[in-house]
Amino acid sequence: xxxxxxxxxxxxxxxxxxxxxxxxxxxxxxxxxxxxxxxxxxxxxxxxxxxxxxxxxxxxxxxxxxxxxxxxxxxxxxxxxxxxxxxxxxxxxxxxxxxxxxxxxxxxxxxxxxxxxxxxxxxxxxxxxxxxxxxxxxxxxxxxxxxxxxxxxxxxxxxxxxxxxxxxxxxxxxxxxxxxxxxxxxxxxxxxxxxxxxxxxxxxxxxxxxxxxxxxxxxxxxxxxxxxx
Amino acid sequence: xxxxxxxxxxxxxxxxxxxxxxxxxxxxxxxxxxxxxxxxxxxxxxxxxxxxxxxxxxxxxxxxxxxxxxxxxxxxxxxxxxxxxxxxxxxxxxxxxxxxxxxxxxxxxxxxxxxxxxxxxxxxxxxxxxxxxxxxxxxxxxxxxxxxxxxxxxxxxxxxxxxxxxxxxxxxxxxxxxxxxxxxxxxxxxxxxxxxxxxxxxxxxxxxxxxxxxxxxxxxxxxxxxxxxxxxxxxxxxxxx
Ligand SMILES: NC(=O)c1ccc[n+]([C@@H]2O[C@H](COP(=O)([O-])OP(=O)(O)OC[C@H]3O[C@@H](n4cnc5c(N)ncnc54)[C@H](OP(=O)(O)O)[C@@H]3O)[C@@H](O)[C@H]2O)c1
Numbered sequence: 001x002x003x004x005x006x007x008x009x010x011x012x013x014x015x016x017x018x019x020x021x022x023x024x025x026x027x028x029x030x031x032x033x034x035x036x037x038x039x040x041x042x043x044x045x046x047x048x049x050x051x052x053x054x055x056x057x058x059x060x061x062x063x064x065x066x067x068x069x070x071x072x073x074x075x076x077x078x079x080x081x082x083x084x085x086x087x088x089x090x091x092x093x094x095x096x097x098x099x100x101x102x103x104x105x106x107x108x109x110x111x112x113x114x115x116x117x118x119x120x121x122x123x124x125x126x127x128x129x130x131x132x133x134x135x136x137x138x139x140x141x142x143x144x145x146x147x148x149x150x151x152x153x154x155x156x157x158x159x160x161x162x163x164x165x166x167x168x169x170x171x172x173x174x175x176x177x178x179x180x181x182x183x184x185x186x187x188x189x190x191x192x193x194x195x196x197x198x199x200x201x202x203x204x205x206x207x208x209x210x211x212x213x214x215x216x217x218x219x220x221x222x223x224x225x226x227x228x229x
Numbered sequence: 230x231x232x233x234x235x236x237x238x239x240x241x242x243x244x245x246x247x248x249x250x251x252x253x254x255x256x257x258x259x260x261x262x263x264x265x266x267x268x269x270x271x272x273x274x275x276x277x278x279x280x281x282x283x284x285x286x287x288x289x290x291x292x293x294x295x296x297x298x299x300x301x302x303x304x305x306x307x308x309x310x311x312x313x314x315x316x317x318x319x320x321x322x323x324x325x326x327x328x329x330x331x332x333x334x335x336x337x338x339x340x341x342x343x344x345x346x347x348x349x350x351x352x353x354x355x356x357x358x359x360x361x362x363x364x365x366x367x368x369x370x371x372x373x374x375x376x377x378x379x380x381x382x383x384x385x386x387x388x389x390x391x392x393x394x395x396x397x398x399x400x401x402x403x404x405x406x407x408x409x410x411x412x413x414x415x416x417x418x419x420x421x422x423x424x425x426x427x428x429x430x431x432x433x434x435x436x437x438x439x440x441x442x443x444x445x446x447x448x449x450x451x452x453x454x455x456x457x458x459x460x461x462x463x464x465x466x467x468x469x470x
Contacts, residue, residue, distance in 0.1 A: 091282060091331055098322070107315060130375070132379055136376055137330060144326060146371055150359040154459060209455055
């Protein structure tokens, strides 16, 4: 049975693919960048490049993943955002961030329902879903994903296990790319590999809440008990 | 006082317009249909057309700044998530979330909110209870809540209050359209009552939850979020599928 992971070309998604392939799972990976731009040590697995901001490309990604079903699990992990106040946003960027973090995930969940039967759906949110003053649009998109998963977990209960997992700050470089100036707090950021392992574990566990925060406490516990896998 | 009601042509928005007009406010409306009596501008919140948004920005510049803005326009799509056509979900997301964020961006960046004023997002009680059977709607309303929470500290520095109204079921055309078939309108709150609660709410309060029943549901949803959503699944989603 197959895993499908978005945002698999970098950061948490890439770490998840490394862990899954090492575990012997078959993985369908997707990211925005072209295959040729993938890191040299990218694991041996199928890859489909897709810009999630483009609805037509999302539809093609959905069809690609559905054709490889049934899926044991799908992790909708890709995400983007900007660290800046609303006054400095642009209309274009507002549309794009919501398209990637919300609309694309609605399309993928909708289209993959049938091939997910008996499997799991993980939605990667962020602790910013509670409202982070530095990134209002990103906060909105992650709060929306939380409400989406909350409803879907109940609707699909008994067939597809849906979980929304909210990571704390992770050292994937996303924060800097989002425009946040690095400061002393960066040294506290969570290590990507162990955070990815904790996320997979939270999705795998037979028991657990529909919506979970996977931050310092959870990731620390994971490292203590299981090391990096 | 200069007021702007998004979605002022019907339902809660129309009740707000009536209330504000009665108390002598200078009322403005943005909607896709004409309101009863107010200076209005036609704009579809789900629009992806840059020209339409530019026109709305120009209209705001001409008629602003406002002392009170309420974003009340909203649509829903109810039923099993996968049984609802995908374009319906996307329209809910753009009308209820992307559009309001775009409009807020125009208001804030353009300085069309007067210091001392209020900006009220109309979300839903679903922000506290969850809403199986309306997954994209629940997403859009929780998105508004996250947006409002993030915006609040920054806007407070400019003397503008950000508030989140979370009404339970209302006796409006919207409710009749999206409730389970044959559901009784009993227990739905009159939009006039909700409008009144919004207008009367002190600026320092963040969440406005009109009515004793919805207040109780919100408290329970805070204490036991997942239990509350499961309950919603039993009493509501089971009737929608
Ligand atoms: N890092 C944190 O501190 C943090 C905290 C909480 C939550 N999260 C969430 O965790 C998830 C993973 O974050 P991360 O730190 O691993 O981020 P990252 O290192 O920036 O990686 C993001 C991934 O998403 C993909 N992506 C971005 N925009 C895309 C688009 N338009 N179309 C398709 N793919 C796109 C990227 O593809 P390319 O690289 O090929 O462009 C990349 O694979 C995101 O949902 C993020 O919001 C991160």
